[in-house]
Amino acid sequence: MNRRITIDGDLCQGTGECAALASQTVTFDPLGIAVVQPPGEVDENLADLLVRTCPSGAISAEST
Numbered sequence: 001m002n003r004r005i006t007i008d009g010d011l012c013q014g015t016g017e018c019a020a021l022a023s024q025t026v027t028f029d030p031l032g033i034a035v036v037q038p039p040g041e042v043d044e045n046l047a048d049l050l051v052r053t054c055p056s057g058a059i060s061a062e063s064t
């Protein structure tokens with residue numbers, strides 16, 4: 001099952017762990033803030049890992 005991830009740009013600190021884990025789904029804007037590439041859906045295990053890994057709690061995941 002997939003989950004759709006979102007990133008709160010106000011919380012993101014640009015540390016890059018998310019892009020290292022999901023380079024197909026996460027890129028960075030010109031200011032170094034992570035942004036999700038549409039449709040932003042990843043495997044649920046990867047979604048959980050992304051949520052747990054983000055040091056600023058900027059990533060959330062919802063069931064699709």
Ligand code: SF4
Nearest residue numbers: 012013015016018054
């Ligand atoms: S891991 Fe979190 S703080 Fe780091 S770039 Fe990704 S969303 Fe931003």
